[in-house]
Amino acid sequence: MDVCTLGDLLDSLGGSTVRLLSAPAAGLTVPVTEVLLYDAHTPLPRRAPGALLLAVGVRAPAAGPLTGAAADAGMTGVVVRGDDGPVAEAEAHGVALLSVADDMAWHQVHLLLAAAVGARPSPAGSGAPLGDLFSLADALAAAAGGATAIEDPRQRILAYSTVTGQAVDEDRRQGILGLQVPGSPENTEQYRTVFAADGPVRLPALDAESLPRLAVAVRAGGETLGSMWVVDDGTLAPDAEETLVQGASTAALLLLRTRAAQELARHQHGELLRRLLDGTADPATAAHRLGFGTDPDSPVRVAAFVLDGTVSPPDGEQTALRLLDLVRLQCEARYGRRACVLVDGVVYALLPAGGEPGAEQGGLRAGGAGGRHKRLVEDIVRQAGQALRVPVRAGLGEVAAGLAEVAASRDDADLVLRVLGPDLPVATVDEVRPRVTLLRLADLMGERRELAAGAWRRVTAYDAAHGTDYARTLICWLDAGCDMAGAARLLAVHPNTCRYRLRQAQQHVGIDLDDPDERLVLWLQLRTLGGLRAVEQ
Missing domain, CATH: 3.30.70.270 (Reverse transcriptase/Diguanylate cyclase domain)
Structure with a gap:
């Protein structure tokens, strides 16, 4: 079985999630075998070769002693929050020092790291955890004596048994064909009964063409992960209920493992897409993995x-x-x-x-x-x-x-x-090409002194000092294609008023409205830097 190395782990999770502050003395090929949570009230294990220790409850600068304890136990490294961890101490003890973002919850860090460590190379889409569920369904069907199905909380069939010679009904056939339990009010009521019970429940047939069921909810830590159903044709084993309880415990572990694998895959895809959007990912690799x-x-x-x-x-x-x-x-x-x-x-x-x-x-x-x-x-x-x-x-x-x-x-x-x-x-x-072009021009002009200077500043400053409305008159006139009547309509004034304002603006501010280049630059600056426009858009 291939062993996950520290380098594999960093490649899998990406640099924005887990950052390497200090490499171990043996390099990135050191194995990572498990992820442990630090507990101040519980002694660290004497030997934990290849483990990563999450410094829960310890501020990053104060995690120096943990690096020494990790080295004594043969661990690969310590994970802290933030970038101000004890690099010197980690280097002195020859262990890796990793960091995660300050706002990441430790349980999320543990889930991602544990999933990455537990992942093994497999063909794309092989679905190993679900394959284990199918094996479990077959084992339970053989032990309990009835065709078995494992479902998620939404009544989707995740796995089903294939033991020959066991009785099935039309509901099971239809469910397996669509990998979804056929919906009905009677079905809904039976699921309520199963999820409300503390153990296995025997349920009557829904109609004359159906068979009874033995069912149990699959739970972990109080959370309902799904359910298991066994077709009961009257020949189930005497200990079928006990078998189903044990099977539900195993199914819970497999479903949690599946969830962790899915969470890891989602995180890896998200990290790759993030780098692709930033222009830092290899296109060929991204094409295959996405x-x-x-x-x-x-x-x-x-x-x-x-x-x-x-x-x-x-x-x-x-x-x-x-x-x-x-x-x-x-x-x-x-x-x-x-x-x-x-x-x-x-x-x-x-x-x-x-x-x-x-x-x-x-x-x-x-x-x-x-x-x-x-x-x-x-x-x-x-x-x-x-x-x-x-x-x-x-x-x-x-x-x-x-x-x-x-x-x-x-x-x-x-x-x-x-x-x-x-x-x-x-x-x-x-x-919206015109809008985004002007927006980008505003960004560029605002960043350059020589592009932000000009007559528009003199116009707006004069308006502010004298209570005039030259800037708005100019933008309306320019937006109207230098048509006086059109500008007057936009301003809701007489054309003579508009004409008078423009003459005054030229006289007091010193602009040449007969120069097409000056008109163009003035319009651009008033629109982009001054944020003015003749009508709201």
């Missing part, structure tokens, strides 16, 4: 979703996580994959665009991928808003020619989010 085949040049588009910033939900962080789940669900239903991640309050989804007409052009005018993507995003925004009771907005970037260009599509989507509002909750970058 389910885009082996071609990193497959066209894709980034969609960005965010909660309306004008509304403060009771628990913003939890609401954002629920938004992530909703986007994942919809993307999986549409594309069969869930390349979604939450970064700084924004949910990003990677939408495949290959093989659809119009993917090259990307815009709505071209139809194809642009229109399909926007309809999907609009559906998600509508459903998420209803489910979360908070308005949601979404932006779509340009179609990227391949995964290597995903960061550019993400930048587009981020810009779109900044120009959206109640009147426009969803848009593609092509639909």
Whole structure:
């Protein structure tokens, strides 16, 4: 069996989750065999070769003694919160010193590390934990004497027995065909009975064509993880109930293991997508692991979703996580994959665009991928808003020619989010190209002194000092195409009033409105840096 090394662990979880502050003396090839929680009231084990010790309840700068104790026990290293851990002490004792973010809960750290350590190389999609559930179902069916099924709390069938010669009914056949228990009011009542009981429950047949069942809830730490059902044709073993209780205990461990594996896979996918959005991931590796085949040049588009910033939900962080789940669900239903991640309050989804007409052009005018993507995003925004009771907005970037260009599509989507509002909750970058261009110009001009200087500052300063309205008169005149009558309508004044203001502005501020270059620069600066516009958009 392959052993997880410290290097494997760091590669698996990514640098933003677990950071290496100090490497062990033996290098990154040292094995990591288990993850232990430090307890100040319980002595450390004398020997724990390869273990990682989580410094629970110990501030990072004060964890120096733990590095010595870990070295004495043969451990691989110590994990602290924050980046101010005892590096010198760890190096002196030859153990690794790892750090996690200050806001990560220790139970979450333990879950991720334990799952990564317990993971073993296996074919993609092999589903080893679920395979163990099938083996368990067969063993229970043989011991109890009846066909057995293991389900999750939503009545989805996770595993079923295949022992020959055992009686089954139509409900079992239909459930196995769809991996979902057929719904009915009678079924619902039986599940209530099972989940309310402390042990196995014998249930009567639902109708004349069905057989009775022996069932038990599968629990761990008070949490219901699922249930186990045995078809009872009257020939069950005398100790069938005891067998089912023991089986439920084993099933709980396997389901927890499955959950940990799923949590690890989700974290790894999220970390990889995060790096892909930042432009730091290898496109070929990302294509394979994110389910885009082996071609990193497959066209894709980034969609960005965010909660309306004008509304403060009771628990913003939890609401954002629920938004992530909703986007994942919809993307999986549409594309069969869930390349979604939450970064700084924004949910990003990677939408495949290959093989659809119009993917090259990307815009709505071209139809194809642009229109399909926007309809999907609009559906998600509508459903998420209803489910979360908070308005949601979404932006779509340009179609990227391949995964290597995903960061550019993400930048587009981020810009779109900044120009959206109640009147426009969803848009593609092509639909709001003028707005995002002006927004980007505002960012660039605000960063450069020479681009932020000019006549616009003199105009706004003069207005502030003298109570005039020259800046707004100028922007209305420029927006109206330098048409005096059009500017007067925007200002709701007589054209002569508008004409008089413009003459005064030229005289007092020193601007040349006959120069087209000066008009262009003045308009850009008033719009982008001054934030002025003739009409609200």
